[in-house]
Amino acid sequence: MESRFRNLIIIVSVLVLLLSIGYSNGGRTSVTIVENLFSYVVIPTQDVLTSVSNNVTEKISDISRVFKYREEIKTLEKKNKILKEENISLTLDKVQIDQLETLKKNLNYINRNDFNDYVTAKVVSKDSSNWFNMFTINAGLNQGVKKYSIVVADNGLVGKVYEIGDNYSKVITIVDNKSKISFEILSLDQKYQGYIESTHDGLLTGRIFEPNANLKDGMTIITTGQGIYPEGLLIGKIISVIEDEDAFLKRVTIEPEVDFRYLKYVTVITIDQEQSEWINENN
Amino acid sequence: MKITKIMLISLIVFLIQSTIVQKISVHEIQPNLNIIVIVLIAIYYDNKTILVYSLFSGLFQDLYTSPYIGINIMLYLIISIILIRFESVFNKTNIISPVFLISLGTSIYNILFFVFLKVLNLNFSVYRLFDILIIELTLNVIFGILIFKATQSYLLDR
Numbered sequence: 001m002e003s004r005f006r007n008l009i010i011i012v013s014v015l016v017l018l019l020s021i022g023y024s025n026g027g028r029t030s031v032t033i034v035e036n037l038f039s040y041v042v043i044p045t046q047d048v049l050t051s052v053s054n055n056v057t058e059k060i061s062d063i064s065r066v067f068k069y070r071e072e073i074k075t076l077e078k079k080n081k082i083l084k085e086e087n088i089s090l091t092l093d094k095v096q097i098d099q100l101e102t103l104k105k106n107l108n109y110i111n112r113n114d115f116n117d118y119v120t121a122k123v124v125s126k127d128s129s130n131w132f133n134m135f136t137i138n139a140g141l142n143q144g145v146k147k148y149s150i151v152v153a154d155n156g157l158v159g160k161v162y163e164i165g166d167n168y169s170k171v172i173t174i175v176d177n178k179s180k181i182s183f184e185i186l187s188l189d190q191k192y193q194g195y196i197e198s199t200h201d202g203l204l205t206g207r208i209f210e211p212n213a214n215l216k217d218g219m220t221i222i223t224t225g226q227g228i229y230p231e232g233l234l235i236g237k238i239i240s241v242i243e244d245e246d247a248f249l250k251r252v253t254i255e256p257e258v259d260f261r262y263l264k265y266v267t268v269i270t271i272d273q274e275q276s277e278w279i280n281e282n283n
Numbered sequence: 284m285k286i287t288k289i290m291l292i293s294l295i296v297f298l299i300q301s302t303i304v305q306k307i308s309v310h311e312i313q314p315n316l317n318i319i320v321i322v323l324i325a326i327y328y329d330n331k332t333i334l335v336y337s338l339f340s341g342l343f344q345d346l347y348t349s350p351y352i353g354i355n356i357m358l359y360l361i362i363s364i365i366l367i368r369f370e371s372v373f374n375k376t377n378i379i380s381p382v383f384l385i386s387l388g389t390s391i392y393n394i395l396f397f398v399f400l401k402v403l404n405l406n407f408s409v410y411r412l413f414d415i416l417i418i419e420l421t422l423n424v425i426f427g428i429l430i431f432k433a434t435q436s437y438l439l440d441r
Contacts, residue, residue, distance in 0.1 A: 013360070017353040017354075017356055017357045018353070018357075019353075020352045021352065021353045021354055021357075021399075021403075023352070024350070024351050024353070025350075027350065031346075035346050039347070042294075042298070042347055043347075046298060046302050049298060049299070049303055053302055053303045053305070053306045054306075056306075057306050124302070125301035125302055125305075125348055126301060127301075127349060128297075128301055128304070128315065128344055128348060129315075129344070129348075129349060129355065129396065130312050130419060131396055131397075131407070131415070132349065132350055134348065134349070134350060136301075136347060136348055162350060163350070168347070170347075177400075177405050177407055198406050198408075200410075200411065201310070201311075261311060
């Protein structure tokens, strides 16, 4: 009788957990009150622990770099010389820019900027399972972040907000297998488009729609504007081109612009509630 | 062990795992402290403690760092139930016991995780599974031995 009861508990628990996994698939638009309450302890503590471990890691890497400093000084001296020369030519250009600014004001020109609303947040923790490329930031609904807000860093695309609490958000990166992105190759001659097929070891594999595309290593990859990511966000650059004769399509390996291993701060481009709900319904 | 004490331990382990342990990764693969602690609890404490610890550690991980709520709870509970079955072969002083159990727990966790992701139709290659298994298993065993040695006398005397 007792073992029957135990088996029943196991079956019910498994079913509840499977339902929970299914329910949370795709990320929730809001979290429970208990999660939010706990997050007021969890997120600040993670913030402190991450800061301490970041500082320790930096100090250790500083010590290991001491031996390289001599060579770096020589390189920097050379760079300094070049920069001094560039500075002179840029000063001349600045005079022209100032003149154009004055002209712009006189013509009542309105500056168009798609990303006026943004929030800077700190990466406080990362997924521990080794299976997902996700991290948690210390900004949420209270800071104006919404589900599907775009996350960028170092001028490159990082990912999107997957799930959101009052003062924290889970961010899914572009190197996660759950991310689907369409991209185009930045080229003056042709407009080649493709999509990210898979990820491995922090690199992305993309398929190009044009079978005869003239591709080279080092070409820049940006977002197309299809899907949730706005047009023109820098994804990375091609590091190798693979000919796939069976599929009649070319594949490229892309190195992301952002180094996800050392990500400490990110910028979240906020969207309004209506946009977030629209994406949620159509995704 | 009292439930509040187990909950506090699982919260502390989760906080360390999601922050400090991230810095000790090899090829971006980090050790899993929860599996190590589950094994230590299985060796030194009763069945209820190991199940409650698995529940809370999985819950914290799912709520604050994972895309699916329930996946880690389920996997840690499965590992715990299997470890309970192995209870008769535990040796509290021999290092072979934790090494074997940590290897078993890490393998079950990652193989089942891979199966779950395949069921959810996510594109993960079997090579990724091998990478994670080899590196995480090695790291877990190294850290497991260190933690086992550091806590052994305290846990035996309690």
